[in-house]
Amino acid sequence: MKKSEVPQDKSNLESANFRELCYAVDENGEYTTAHTTGWDPKTIALDNAIEDINQRVADAKKRVKNNITSPIEYYMELHKMDLPILASYVGIWQWRVKRHFKPKVFHKLSNKTLQKYAEVFEITIDQLKNLDHAN
Amino acid sequence: MQINFTHHQSAHCENGVVSNLMKHHGFNVSEPMVFGIGSGLLFCYIPFLKVNHAPAITYRAMPGFIFKRFAKRVGIKIEREKFKDPKKAKARLDENLINNNPVGLQVGVYNLTYFPDEYRFHFNAHNLVVYGKEKDTYLISDPVMETVTTLTAKELEKVRFAKGALPPKGHIYYPTNFPKELNLEKAILKGIKHTCRDMLAPMPIIGVKGIRFTAKQIRKWPKKLGTKKANHYLGQIVRMQEEIGTGGGGFRYIFAAFLQESSKILNNPKLTELAKEMTKIGDLWRDFAVDASRIYKNRGAKTDGYNEVATQLEAIADKEEVFFKALKKAI
Numbered sequence: 001m002k003k004s005e006v007p008q009d010k011s012n013l014e015s016a017n018f019r020e021l022c023y024a025v026d027e028n029g030e031y032t033t034a035h036t037t038g039w040d041p042k043t044i045a046l047d048n049a050i051e052d053i054n055q056r057v058a059d060a061k062k063r064v065k066n067n068i069t070s071p072i073e074y075y076m077e078l079h080k081m082d083l084p085i086l087a088s089y090v091g092i093w094q095w096r097v098k099r100h101f102k103p104k105v106f107h108k109l110s111n112k113t114l115q116k117y118a119e120v121f122e123i124t125i126d127q128l129k130n131l132d133h134a135n
Numbered sequence: 136m137q138i139n140f141t142h143h144q145s146a147h148c149e150n151g152v153v154s155n156l157m158k159h160h161g162f163n164v165s166e167p168m169v170f171g172i173g174s175g176l177l178f179c180y181i182p183f184l185k186v187n188h189a190p191a192i193t194y195r196a197m198p199g200f201i202f203k204r205f206a207k208r209v210g211i212k213i214e215r216e217k218f219k220d221p222k223k224a225k226a227r228l229d230e231n232l233i234n235n236n237p238v239g240l241q242v243g244v245y246n247l248t249y250f251p252d253e254y255r256f257h258f259n260a261h262n263l264v265v266y267g268k269e270k271d272t273y274l275i276s277d278p279v280m281e282t283v284t285t286l287t288a289k290e291l292e293k294v295r296f297a298k299g300a301l302p303p304k305g306h307i308y309y310p311t312n313f314p315k316e317l318n319l320e321k322a323i324l325k326g327i328k329h330t331c332r333d334m335l336a337p338m339p340i341i342g343v344k345g346i347r348f349t350a351k352q353i354r355k356w357p358k359k360l361g362t363k364k365a366n367h368y369l370g371q372i373v374r375m376q377e378e379i380g381t382g383g384g385g386f387r388y389i390f391a392a393f394l395q396e397s398s399k400i401l402n403n404p405k406l407t408e409l410a411k412e413m414t415k416i417g418d419l420w421r422d423f424a425v426d427a428s429r430i431y432k433n434r435g436a437k438t439d440g441y442n443e444v445a446t447q448l449e450a451i452a453d454k455e456e457v458f459f460k461a462l463k464k465a466i
Contacts, residue, residue, distance in 0.1 A: 001421065013251060016250075016251035018280070018281065020146070020379055021144050021145060022382045022388065023391070025414060030395070033146070039377065045371075045431065048367065049187065080256060084299065085257050085300075089298045
């Protein structure tokens with residue numbers, strides 16, 4: 001890539017006033033560094049990934065409303081986590097966390113266990129129990 | 136309290152931290168030099184390991200390996216420590232700052248408040264330097280940022296004790312012992328040999344063979360997974376290749392810069408030629424990203440598109456195979 005060809009496309013970086021460094025060749029064929037504000041191919045990839053997450057969150061919310069899953073799954077998706085990540089944050093085995101996704105099991109959870117989840121998600125137990133209280 | 140530390144922006148965090156710490160101690164070592172000597176270049180595709188709901192793919196060596204190999208090859212000693220207790224981790228950090236010693240830390244990205252929201256994923260192998268403390272705020276030099284920044288003690292504890300895959304566990308590291316003069320020549324040769332070995336490894340998921348394997352998988356994706364998932368997987372490849380830290384083209388440009396610099400140090404003009412070749416291969420990776428993005432931009436893509444980018448990857452694999460064989464002979 002030539003230095004003059006370093007892409008300066010609009011991206012999510014711009015809003016944060018942030019430029020990335022990349023390596024390119026100058027007029028004399030010598031390697032140098034140049035700033036880039038973004039590049040469309042990867043901005044699209046990132047946007048798609050974000051959209052995918054948003055869809056997962058919306059989907060989980062719907063399933064909580066229909067009483068198919070517990071709010072724990074919703075908050076897990078909201079925090080871009082998956083099962084292994086959530087399990088390691090709360091310090092509970094994966095199969096137990098998965099069980100806590102069942103609304104029936106969730107309603108019987110002790111405050112102590114709920115508190116563990118609430119702390120990880122940085123919310124109150126009340127917000128965890130009731131999605132309407134969440135923002 | 137603030138240590139007189141100069142922040143230089145770099146493309147990749149780990150090279151950047153090492154390069155910045157070396158510069159602080161009076162050794163002018165560039166980012167590509169660290170990357171090359173530490174044999175950072177790699178390709179590895181792990182279909183059964185999922186990251187963000189897509190197969191894991193990497194263009195670089197395991198986190199921490201670059202520094203480890205670099206230190207060993209140029210003959211510096213590193214002190215490193217991990218903690219169970221966040222209080223002890225903080226105490227050790229403060230101790231070092233009082234002793235005027237800037238340190239490197241491994242952190243998780245998800246809670247790095249100065250990162251744009253879109254970039255905050257659960258990725259635990261980010262690196263930064265702490266070079267001072269004012270009251271309850273730590274002064275941070277994050278090599279991928281243009282300027283220095285800060286984190287409160289609470290925020291720093293959170294990122295140092297992030298959970299998930301590869302948890303940092305408060306990992307702190309800094310160079311302690313330096314040789315009188317860095318012997319770069321030998322280190323460069325070792326670094327290059329190691330990279331050639333990795334890229335030509337007779338393993339199905341690593342190096343050139345790994346690229347071919349990925350191409351084969353891509354051909355299967357649209358039928359096997361449906362367009363939506365296939366697009367998501369393809370997007371992940373491009374993101375790993377181009378997202379913050381690779382310097383473009385999945386580290387190929389940084390590697391080319393390393394070869395160019397090495398050519399002068401070793402007085403070996405062949406390496407300059409090979410650097411040019413590597414730049415061209417980097418351009419091919421960029422072309423691949425552009426064409427792949429066309430597929431996942433128009434959701435209703437044809438299966439043809441997947442075959443086309445797969446063919447592109449196979450062409451890249453062929454070029455890289457020739458390249459690394461030539462590189463092995465050139466040194």
